[in-house]
Amino acid sequence: MRLSELPKGAPAVVDRVHDAHAADPIAQRLRDLGFVDGEPVRVVAVGPMGGDPVLIQIGFTRFALRKAEASRVSVRSEAAA
Amino acid sequence: MSASTLRIALVGNPNCGKTALFNLLTGGRQKVANYAGVTVERKEGRFTAPSGRVLQILDLPGTYSLDANSPDEMITRDVCAGNYPGEAVPDLIVCVADATNLRLHLRFVLEVKRLGRPVVLALNMMDTARQRGIVIDVPELQRRLGLPVVETVAVKRGGAQALIERVDGEVPAAAPVQPDDAASRADLHAQVRELLAATLTMPRATAAIDDTLDRWALHPVFGLAILAVVMFLVFQAVYSIGKPMTDAIADGFDWMGGHAATLMPAGPLQSLVTDGLFGGLGTVLGFLPEILVLFLFIIVLEESGYLPRAAFLLDRLMLSVGLTGRSFIPLLSSFACAIPGIMGTRSITDPRDRLTTILIAPLMTCSARLPVYALLIGAFIPIRYVFGVFNLQGVVLFTLYLAGILGAMLVGWVMKHIRRDKSEHALMMELPSYRVPKLRDVAIGLYERGMIFLKRLTGVILGLTVLMWFLSTFPGAPEGATRPAIEYSFAGYIGRGLQYIFAPIGFNWQISLALIPAFAARETAVAALATVYLVGGEAAGGLGHALAGQISLASALSLLVWFAYAPQCMSTLAIIKRETDSWRNVAISFGYMFVMAYTASFIVYQVARALA
Ligand SMILES: Nc1nc2c(ncn2[C@@H]2O[C@H](COP(=O)(O)OP(=O)(O)OP(=O)(O)O)[C@@H](O)[C@H]2O)c(=O)[nH]1
Ligand SMILES: [Mg+2]
Numbered sequence: 256m257r258l259s260e261l262p263k264g265a266p267a268v269v270d271r272v273h274d275a276h277a278a279d280p281i282a283q284r285l286r287d288l289g290f291v292d293g294e295p296v297r298v299v300a301v302g303p304m305g306g307d308p309v310l311i312q313i314g315f316t317r318f319a320l321r322k323a324e325a326s327r328v329s330v331r332s333e334a335a336a
Numbered sequence: 337m338s339a340s341t342l343r344i345a346l347v348g349n350p351n352c353g354k355t356a357l358f359n360l361l362t363g364g365r366q367k368v369a370n371y372a373g374v375t376v377e378r379k380e381g382r383f384t385a386p387s388g389r390v391l392q393i394l395d396l397p398g399t400y401s402l403d404a405n406s407p408d409e410m411i412t413r414d415v416c417a418g419n420y421p422g423e424a425v426p427d428l429i430v431c432v433a434d435a436t437n438l439r440l441h442l443r444f445v446l447e448v449k450r451l452g453r454p455v456v457l458a459l460n461m462m463d464t465a466r467q468r469g470i471v472i473d474v475p476e477l478q479r480r481l482g483l484p485v486v487e488t489v490a491v492k493r494g495g496a497q498a499l500i501e502r503v504d505g506e507v508p509a510a511a512p513v514q515p516d517d518a519a520s521r522a523d524l525h526a527q528v529r530e531l532l533a534a535t536l537t538m539p540r541a542t543a544a545i546d547d548t549l550d551r552w553a554l555h556p557v558f559g560l561a562i563l564a565v566v567m568f569l570v571f572q573a574v575y576s577i578g579k580p581m582t583d584a585i586a587d588g589f590d591w592m593g594g595h596a597a598t599l600m601p602a603g604p605l606q607s608l609v610t611d612g613l614f615g616g617l618g619t620v621l622g623f624l625p626e627i628l629v630l631f632l633f634i635i636v637l638e639e640s641g642y643l644p645r646a647a648f649l650l651d652r653l654m655l656s657v658g659l660t661g662r663s664f665i666p667l668l669s670s671f672a673c674a675i676p677g678i679m680g681t682r683s684i685t686d687p688r689d690r691l692t693t694i695l696i697a698p699l700m701t702c703s704a705r706l707p708v709y710a711l712l713i714g715a716f717i718p719i720r721y722v723f724g725v726f727n728l729q730g731v732v733l734f735t736l737y738l739a740g741i742l743g744a745m746l747v748g749w750v751m752k753h754i755r756r757d758k759s760e761h762a763l764m765m766e767l768p769s770y771r772v773p774k775l776r777d778v779a780i781g782l783y784e785r786g787m788i789f790l791k792r793l794t795g796v797i798l799g800l801t802v803l804m805w806f807l808s809t810f811p812g813a814p815e816g817a818t819r820p821a822i823e824y825s826f827a828g829y830i831g832r833g834l835q836y837i838f839a840p841i842g843f844n845w846q847i848s849l850a851l852i853p854a855f856a857a858r859e860t861a862v863a864a865l866a867t868v869y870l871v872g873g874e875a876a877g878g879l880g881h882a883l884a885g886q887i888s889l890a891s892a893l894s895l896l897v898w899f900a901y902a903p904q905c906m907s908t909l910a911i912i913k914r915e916t917d918s919w920r921n922v923a924i925s926f927g928y929m930f931v932m933a934y935t936a937s938f939i940v941y942q943v944a945r946a947l948a
Contacts (some may be wrong), residue, residue, distance in 0.1 A: 280405050280685075288764070291525045297548075303556035304652035308661065308763055310554065312902050314439030315541050317550075317767040319648045319661065323474060323760055328845040 256332075259325035261298050267330040269294045270314075272318050275327060282327050289314050314327065342381075343424070344503060345415055347448060348432035349441045350374075350398030351768050353460040356490035357432060358395035361500070365784060366395060367676075368777070371665060372766045373398070373683030376408040378415060385504035394426065397682075400440075402447055402516075408682040416451060428507055428743050429455045430499070435465035435472060436543075436769065438536060442528045445481070450520075452513030455483050458499050462487045464543075471537040480531055491774065499893035510747055540768070541870055546769050553645045558815075563646055570633045571734040574706070575727055578626035582710065585625070586878060587649045589618030604809060605720075611870035612805035616863035620797060623707035623859070626637075628782055630703055634672055635781040639773035644666060644765060651763060657745045658752030660684065660761045663693040667744070670700035671737075672785075674683075674908045678915055686756045692751050694915060695925050696744040698908050699901065701737045704858040708899050709736055711862050715880035716892045739900045743932065749811055792893060800853040808871040822872040831868075841934060842891035842941035843899065846872075852904075859902050890944035894937040901936055903929035 261267055272290050274282045290313065292295075299317060300310040308321045346354040352373030358364055362381030367374055379395040404413040418425030431448050435442035459465075459472065470546070470739055478485040486623035489495030499844065514520065552558050570921055593614030600606040637643055643665055647654075651661030662684050670677030677697045684690040700711075713729050720728040804827065813821035822828055829844030830852075838848040846868045856859035866879045869877050869886070903909070903926040912923050 281760075281764070281883075283403065284400065284764060286445070286521070286755070287403065289443070289525065292524065293808070294525075300550060300554040300619060300648075300799075301556075302652050303560055303649055308651050310648065310767065312542065313424065315437050316440045317542070319651070319763055319764045319765045319767060321389075321651070321655075321761075324762060324764060 257326045258296065258320075258330050259309065259322045259329045261296075261330055263298045263301055267296055268295055268333055269312065270329040272332050273327050280300055280325075281324055284325060285324065289316070289317060291307035292313070295333070296328075296330060299301075340906055341392055342503070343392045343394070343425035343427045344430055345394040345396060345397055345428075346430050346432055347412055347416060348398060348819060349400055349434065349437075349444050350766065352398065352432045352434040352437070352441060353488075353490040354398060354432045354774070355395050357430075357458065357488060357499075358393055360490050360493075360496050361391075364395075365780070367527065370641040370771050371638070371644050372768070373408065373662075373665065373680070376411075376682040378411055378420070378680055385500060386727060387504050389504060391503065396813075400444065402451075406683055406685040414485065416448065416453075422609055424452065427454070428503060429453050430503065431455055431456055431483075432458045432460050432488075434461050435459045436468060436470060438472075438532060439528065442531055443506050443524050445483075446524045446527055447516075447521075449481070449483060449511050450514040450516065452510050454507050454510045456479065456499070456502055456508060457483050457485045457495075457721035458488045459485060460488045460490050461657055463489045463492065463495075465543055465763040468541040468543055473535040477531065477535040480534065482511060489778075496859045499891070506891055515799035529827050550645070550767075551772055553642065553649060559645075559649050563649055566637075566642075566646075568734060570630065571737065572727060572730040574626050574629050575733060578623075578629045579710070579714070580730075581929055583623045585622040586619065589614050592880070593618065594806065607809060608805055608869060612801050612812060612867050615866040615870040616801040616805070617793060617798060619711070619866040620859045620863045621793060623710055623862070626706050626710055627703045627789060628786060630706065631672065631732055631782055631785045632778065633780065634668075634685070635778050636773050639771060639777065641770045644767045648767065654747075655761065658689075658755075659696075659748050660686065660689045661763050661765055663689060667697060667700055670697040670702060673702045673704065674700065674905070675911050678908070678911050683914070688755070689761055691916065691921070692748055693913060695921070695928075696747050696906075697750070698745040698903070698925065698929065699740045699747065701740045701900065702905075702907065703857070705899050707859045707862045708854075709733060711865075711880060712892050712896055714888055715884045720771045736896060736900055739897065743901055743936075745926065747932075792859070797860050797863055798858045801867055802831055804849075804853060804860075804864045804867045805871065808868050822868070825871075827868060835931060840941075841937040842888070842894040842945070843898075844887060844891070847887070847891070847895060855904055858899070861899075888945070888948070890941050890948060893944050894941035897940045898933050898937045901929055901933035903927075903933070 269290050269315055271292055272282045272285045294313060297312045298309050301311045302308045305326055308319045311318050337688060346358055347423060348354050355366050355375050356368045359366055362383050364381045366379055373417050375397045382390055382392045385391050396412045399409040399412045404410040408445060412522040414420040428447060431445050445457055484502055486498040488499050499547035525904035553562060558632055587600050593610045597606055646660040654661055654663055666677045669680050673894035674697045678694050681690045681693045684693060713732050717732050722728055722731055739830055748826050808822055810825060810937055811826045824885050827849055831849035835845045850861045850864040853864045853937045869882045907920050
């Protein structure tokens with residue numbers, strides 16, 4: 256499942272970040288921010304218009320990501336981890 | 337002495353307190369605020385350590401990674417690597433990390449360590465960390481990292497003592513240089529996890545208060561309602577608190593001007609003092625309270641951490657007009673002044689987003705326009721209460737601000753369609769912890785703003801006002817003149833020449849003339865009008881009164897709209913040139929705003945006249 260599809264509040268862990276195209280700087284930055292295998296994530300809030308952007312809790316930090324950015328991150332539910 | 341100068345660079349993730357630390361160390365007054373991307377250029381300061389050694393400190397923009405992808409991050413990358421033009425590699429890197437956010441910040445520390453330069457780690461925000469029950473085993477962290485680690489509280493006097501002692505001592509040995517590739521980067525995260533497992537006890541990943549506040553502030557319905565209320569309160573307050581003080585100051589200056597006049601013989605000198613200095617400058621100075629009230633709100637909002645939340649709520653709207661949520665904060669700074677706003681766009685990754693933001697930033701109503709608005713609203717809009725609570729003057733002011741915002745959205749939307757831009761725009765914005773602003777910081781911030789205003793007043797505005805007085809006074813009327821003397825002055829001729837352009841939008845010659853000095857500094861329009869009317873002997877009872885008798889409501893509305901959109905202020909155009917390195921962008925910016933202002937004023941004037 257992609258992070259952009261994760262329901263609000265559901266605990267999950269990151270699987271990996273997919274490059275949208277070769278040498279995708281957004282994907283690389285997401286990895287630097289801590290979106291790496293095994294990292295717990297949660298959707299804390301969604302934007303008022305069309306549920307975009309989403310607010311992600313990762314580590315001790317909250318990041319606002321647009322859906323296009325969040326969809327680069329694949330996640331699995333915590334139970335399956 | 338210079339042989340023993342130690343050059344130190346402050347680096348770290350955004351919003352970890354580098355600038356606060358810089359200010360504490362050097363006694364500087366650089367801008368500190370609670371969101372990522374406040375510092376966008378390199379700033380230098382120095383201080384003398386207890387040992388007598390001079391330390392030169394560099395404050396740098398925050399960055400999440402040395403793999404930079406926006407102009408501000410590139411500065412930090414280049415300084416660290418010794419590639420920054422005119423800047424040698426720093427002798428020592430002080431890596432600043434937020435102790436409440438180590439999962440993110442330690443990764444960057446490890447990345448910096450791999451540069452193979454001497455590094456000291458400053459664990460900042462230790463006060464908040466302690467409050468939240470976060471325990472860090474510093475000796476163990478130091479041992480595992482192989483770097484000296486000190487604790488700091490950048491917002492407390494003496495909070496950098498441990499850091500000063502450490503950097504004043506021997507420069508620590510550098511770690512070996514390590515290559516930077518995808519595999520070793522992934523490895524950094526594994527190292528951070530190990531470090532945290534061994535040294536950190538964190539009762540809760542986030543502050544409980546942040547979670548509670550965000551439940552309301554980011555709520556799809558309440559969140560937007562809160563945002564609307566906050567914005568509206570600001571404009572109400574500008575009027576309700578600022579206006580009475582402005583009136584008191586204006587009365588004071590009238591009284592002083594009157595007194596000064598009695599002490600001097602009648603003649604040009606007396607006219608310069610009463611009409612130019614007390615009348616012109618005094619009128620502008622009177623608007624200082626309004627400006628300070630506006631800044632009070634801006635400073636409190638900036639420090640609270642609410643602004644990135646507002647950006648989150650509005651991101652989708654911004655996207656629809658070709659902007660990014662990241663444009664929000666530069667645009668908001670533009671309400672103070674477009675210049676820091678335009679510089680703030682350096683934190684925007686995407687160059688097209690950045691250019692759009694730069695081009696529309698001058699449409700945000702800057703504080704220099706406030707005196708003009710306040711003057712005209714005070715003279716033409718009655719004090720009346722709408723729905724029993726909203727002051728009509730406040731409502732009109734709010735509408736003008738809104739007009740600027742809507743205009744900016746329109747321009748953004750048009751640019752997006754001209755470019756047929758379908759590409760992706762990134763957001764990736766960190767939401768910081770909420771903080772209660774410290775009274776002392778707010779007071780210092782206000783004092784700084786007040787001083788900037790007074791410097792402008794005694795500098796450029798004074799100069800222009802004296803010039804306007806000169807132009808309105810000389811040459812005097814010829815023998816046997818039938819019309820008022822001022823109509824024979826330079827000012828009269830220039831103003832009437834300009835009127836050919838501006839008559840269709842309802843400006844008389846005095847207003848047309850005042851637009852010229854307004855191009856150097858907008859507030860001067862007020863001083864210039866005051867001087868012209870005073871010299872013309874038509875300003876009894878204050879400038880507002882004179883205007884109300886001289887021009888129609890339609891002209892006043894047209895002038896308000898003109899100021900909302902007009903290309904003004906040379907400094908803004910100069911900064912656009914500097915930041916985009918293109919005269920073409922300056923021309924586009926000037927051109928579109930002139931057309932927009934003229935068209936909007938024309939429509940408003942003609943419609944208002946038809947209705948009157
Ligand atoms: N409680 C507490 N707050 C701090 C401390 N240091 C900084 N702050 C606050 O943290 C926020 C960020 O401070 P800045 O100094 O602007 O951070 P910066 O690292 O320069 O940020 P950028 O320039 O955006 O990279 C501000 O709200 C400061 O008041 C600290 O030691 N304790
Ligand atoms: Mg800073």
